[in-house]
Amino acid sequence: MARITHGIACSHIPALGVASDFDKWEDPYWKPIQEGFAPTQKWEAENLPDVVILVYNDHASAFDMKIIPTFAIGCGESYKPADEGWGPRAVPDVEGHPDLAWHIAQSLILDEFDMTIINEMDVDHGLTVPLSMVFGKPAKWPVKVIPLAVNVVTYPPPSGNRCWALGEAIARAVESFPEDLNVQVWGTGGMSHQLQGPRAGLINAEWDQMFLDKLSGDTQELRHIPHIEYLRETGSEGIEMVMWLIMRGALGKETRELRRFYHVPASNTAVGHIVLEPVNGEVPPSTTVEGNNAAAQSLID
Template sequence: MAKITASVFTSHVPAIGAAMDLGKTQEDYWKPLFTGYEYSKQWMKDNKPDVIILVFNDHATAFSLDMIPTFAIGTAAEYTPADEGFGPRPVPKVMGHPDLASHIAHSVIQQDFDLTIVNKMDVDHGLTVPLSLMCGEKDPVKDSWPCPVIPFAVNVVQYPVPSGQRCFNLGKAIRKAVESFDEDLNVHIWGTGGMSHQLQGARAGLINREWDNAWLDQMIADPVACAATPHIDYVREAGSEGIELVMWLIARGAMSDVSYDATDLEAARAHSVRVAHRFYHVPASNTAVGHLILENN
């Protein structure tokens, strides 16, 4: 059967992609951030997945205020990098995995989660920046991403947005779906967006380093409690765009340590997760950047 072996969490700041595309990664402003992903790029080579489920939010590219699904899964064979107003990023086309994506959609819907099925869409920086950070710079013609990617879009743009608890439970459902797929696949699930940032209003530029790291501590050690964090806490402490962190809880909910009986100590040891890498940096274009890699035991 297919298995989720690791989860990756990272911010997807659009300026990070621009810095890579314009050759600015070694400039004084950007170098500390990209240094924090050097381990991750090597880890990705050493732990190459067969498929990535990449949870992100669309930024009015594939969807608009006319129609915004709460949860949408891409089932297409390929996805083109979107033109977000400055031309598409010079990165390779994203290849999908229609068989696994369709299976996940069927399984998750049967578990009472309503998903929108997307057979065609362009993907913006929310998806391509994490790929660039983890896989390095790629020539759009000569290179390809290391494996197929299943885009999983979450509405964190227009209220009402899903709760952290809903996202966490969805992660559990995705894990169950993957494990019922009758093919031996090594699957990674990535949660992207965040951390603290606000792009408008009187608090524009807000960054809350202390809250960000406390939230990361809790997401790692006590994800059940973290999933119960109410929306108002994200908005108050992490800014209006800090709500993107609920997407990380989908990836966290898909890890093995949340699927056992918490009173069973032997099961707890067998299903523990390991922190392979953790990184935090501010600022990147007035945004806090968080990054984490978790491996199933």
């Protein structure tokens, strides 16, 4: 069966894509970030998954105020880089894994998560920048990617608790997929930053480090942080960190930190990055009205 082996969290600051695309990593401003991710690039090459479930948020590229899904899963064959106003990034198209994506979508919906299913969309820096930070500049991305978009742009975003629970449901879905696949779950966005208003440029390194600390071990404190705390302590865009909790929820009861990187500044934001592995794969059983996802699945098999 398929299995989730690791989780990765990574900021998706668009300027990191610019630094990668235009070979600016030797510039003094960007070099510390390149050096911070270099060990992860080496580690990932040695622990390459078959599929990455990449949790990100769209920045008015695939969605706008006409359509705002809370959770959306890409089930298509491939996804092109989006034109965000200055042309698409010169990075490879993203190759999907429709069989696993459709299986996850079905499992999540039977597990009572109301997913939006997307077969065609372009993906913006929220998804492509983390790929660049972990894989560099390959001619083709070395893994298949299932995009999972979360609304953290327009109020109300989902709660951290709901995101964590979604991660648990993703773990159940992956474990029930019969093909032997190595799967990683990535949470992207953050860390503390605000892009507008009197607090533009806000960085709260102490809070960020607390958040990184509590991604490891068996504590579930992070899932109960209210929206107002993210906004107060980490700025208006710090709410993106709820997407990291989908990754954390998917790793089970307890996790171990393999490496961490944190750097300020990068385009007036904090760069955060962590690699986690599950200590055990235990995730809570489904709490659907059917009793569990397997029971619901049997109704349509």
